[in-house]
Amino acid sequence: MTDSDLDAVYTQLCKTMTDIGEADASLFLARFALLAVTELGDPALARRLIGEAAAFKSASSPPIASGVPS
């Protein structure tokens, strides 16, 4: 995956989640995580990534500033 591939996927995630709306965003991300896990096909890797994604407790609250929702 190139930098610009990552960029494009990132933007699509953001836009899709914007359309889905804030109320359903967690459910959307959970579905995406499950699909990604099944595609990974590697339980050990999936467990490691769960651990790494959880290692950010101190940074859990979103920043205060943002643009106005589009």
Next chain:
Amino acid sequence: MDHAFKPYPFTARRYEAALPTLRDGADSKRHAVAIVGGGPVGLAVALGLANHGIASVVIEADDSVCFGSRAICISRRSLEIMERLGALRAFLDKGLPWSGGRSFYRDAQVLHFSMPNDENQKLPPMVNLAQYHIEQFLLDAAERRSDLIDIRWQTRMTALDARDDGVTLGLSTPKGDYTLGADWLVAADGGRSAAREALGLQLQGTSYEGRYVIVDIAMDSARPTERLAYFDPPSNPGSTVLVHKQPDGVWRIDYQLRDGEDPDEAVKPENVIPRVRNLLENMGESPDWSPIWITVYKANALTLQKYRHGRVLFAGDAAHLVPIFGVRGANSGIDDADNLAWKLAFVVRGLASERLLDSYSDERVAAAHENLSHGTKSTEFMSPPSFAFELMRHAALGLAVQHPAVRSLINPRQTSAIAYTASPLNWAPERSAEFDAGPQPGAVLPECPVRILQSGQARNGHVTDLLGLWFTLLHFTDEGVLPEDLVALEREMTKDGVPFKVAVLSRREGSPATAPSGWDHTGRLFPLYGAAPGSTYLVRPDGHVMARWRTAARAEIVAAVRHALHA
């Protein structure tokens, strides 16, 4: 410390309005080219035209170069153009060169980026200087060409009548009003372009709601020149802050407004100064600083669909507004000017059909779309337009501390030279495809040192030094011997009035007599261009490749040039 305001360390010269000789309320002289807007783009067009011997009149509403903090980063590509315009020395003398930057998330550094900068380069990837410097250096160069550039200060365009054969402008000055006729109008009159309004044209695209405060301060600091970005810094929790060093002890600070914050309140010094103070304390800077200027900025990603409307040609902010992030505003305008100047000059001189100007629109509209797509992505990161962009950015920044794989998402996507891959001027793509390296038609020449021999003088230079105000044929050879039929081709073209010159590149130190030459003394040039003896590149006056051949046939070169001029 009360932080009283200081003035900029720069005093602009003031210019009086002046009336030309009038006949029945009209400028008695009809002009080949009028340029409305005396900012960086308008002056760059005037200088580009002057290089080709074309006179222009520049209509400028103000009485001096600009005030305040606007464009501050000038790209390598823009510096190349400044060299063509005779202004490079001043840019390099005053500008602060830099090649990278760092981004922080809270206390942690999450990105250290570098812009492309190898030993082949002649110019730094970026220099910082204030827009008043940019305009002043272009104005100084324009005043050296006062034989061809006539600047009308304190003159406002109040009416525009555009016809098939030219334009008539209504002009207003403190000394009286008059009309002015011209064959061509270049509209470089900025984001609120009166020319655009007069033709009933509208910019299309996206305006973003998120706002940034821009603050210039005076501060002595030995900190190096680089782009600093702070996301959610301890000094300004929840905000995003950018810091750039400018010449003469001026520092530019941009910070994001909080959600729902009133911009009119936010720019008041009592609200700005504490935030800047916190930031500087956090950076470990001395408390001895003074504010100079404060304004508020809102990102736009907008463009006209076409930049040529009959005899009116739009350039710079009048044609497109690109977001501040990635420094594509002034730089893309300067690129517009460089693309337009030679084409308009060739049309005015009768060397090319008007269709050449349609290629200006095609190429620069495509460039604007590329700039907008990068600028939009940067803006979506720097000023998230929805909760989802906000959430994802928060995740990306947090992960970036430990996970290098996501760091590219934070990269500010600084401006770089754009290739006109779909240009109507590109020729013989199937012949270009025979190369396995080097710039394709539409791309700019990659820089490389060469030992230049010209008019009996040898010096160390770079391959782009061999270009000029004409189509340049770069012919790669073993020993610098130019084939007789290319010598004859140059003679023929010149006889037909086509600006065309041959330059020869050699793998070994040769002794050519018939053309300027570059010896590839580092051995890096030939591989960089995918070249072998016999390879030939046809290059436009703005440094973009038009065609290339592994082995060039004279008839094909003639066809490529004819296509560009008369298609």
